[in-house]
Amino acid sequence: MSSAYFTTADCAALAQYGCDDTQLVYEKFVELHKALHRRFRDYSWDLHPHTDRNQLISNHSSCTPEAIEGLTLRYSRSRDQALTVERAMRDGSRKLDMRLHPTLEVRLTPNHFVVELIVSKEAWYDQQNLVGKLGVARHRQTLRTLIQSFAPDVCIGFWSGTELDEMHLKAGQVMRGRIFDEWISTFQDGVDDLRIGVWYDPQDAALNATQILSELTRRIEMLYKVYSFLSWTSNNDYQTFYEQTTSYGSNRDMRLS
Numbered sequence: 001m002s003s004a005y006f007t008t009a010d011c012a013a014l015a016q017y018g019c020d021d022t023q024l025v026y027e028k029f030v031e032l033h034k035a036l037h038r039r040f041r042d043y044s045w046d047l048h049p050h051t052d053r054n055q056l057i058s059n060h061s062s063c064t065p066e067a068i069e070g071l072t073l074r075y076s077r078s079r080d081q082a083l084t085v086e087r088a089m090r091d092g093s094r095k096l097d098m099r100l101h102p103t104l105e106v107r108l109t110p111n112h113f114v115v116e117l118i119v120s121k122e123a124w125y126d127q128q129n130l131v132g133k134l135g136v137a138r139h140r141q142t143l144r145t146l147i148q149s150f151a152p153d154v155c156i157g158f159w160s161g162t163e164l165d166e167m168h169l170k171a172g173q174v175m176r177g178r179i180f181d182e183w184i185s186t187f188q189d190g191v192d193d194l195r196i197g198v199w200y201d202p203q204d205a206a207l208n209a210t211q212i213l214s215e216l217t218r219r220i221e222m223l224y225k226v227y228s229f230l231s232w233t234s235n236n237d238y239q240t241f242y243e244q245t246t247s248y249g250s251n252r253d254m255r256l257s
């Protein structure tokens with residue numbers, strides 16, 4: 001059987017960011033990125049790495065504004081698309097801040113290897129787009145169907161930080177009874193981080209050197225469908241629906257008060 005792509009020594013080295021052993025882990029991430037990026041092109045996925053090559057692989061994550069004990073690969077929209085969104089958000093920066101955008105993240109920490117879609121509260125424009133889209137019944141059903149197709153080990157919730165929050169739900173739980181509607185109704189755009197992903201033990205058999213690329217491709221393909229569903233584009237613009245939804249909610253609250 002093939003050995004683990006990331007070893008226990010690799011994970012231990014992440015607690016000492018910048019040491020020689022961390023550089024070895026970094027180089028493994030470089031090779032992983034090259035292989036993944038080829039897959040993205042093969043499948044015509046509109047996913048792009050950080051435009052700053054120095055930030056391509058880093059100890060920064062979209063799940064927290066603080067530096068982490070770990071390394072990440074993050075993929076999101078193109079620079080041109082990002083600048084369009086940031087202008088709409090009235091952010092004057094010309095330097096891409098990935099926390100302002102939905103990201104597909106591959107992250108290794110001393111305790112976990114994680115593949116997840118993160119829409120941080122700073123990415124409020126896309127969060128609003130999601131809320132607006134879910135105001136349309138057929139799109140709400142589309143998201144329900146997407147979640148229904150997930151493997152049982154997919155973790156879903158609204159939390160921040162590099163640890164798995166104990167209040168997370170598994171995909172299978174979300175689809176029971178009315179839990180989906182109750183769960184999504186608790187989401188507060190601009191307040192909560194939306195997280196959907198898979199948390200592995202770094203030495204999981206599925207992450208051995210032979211299988212890791214296929215495993216990541218399979219998981220990213222699943223998450224990319226949700227990423228495409230919620231990310232704002234000129235062809236996926238539900239900001240007007242968001243304004244109508246929030247206006248209706250405010251008027252309804254006034255009537256009930």
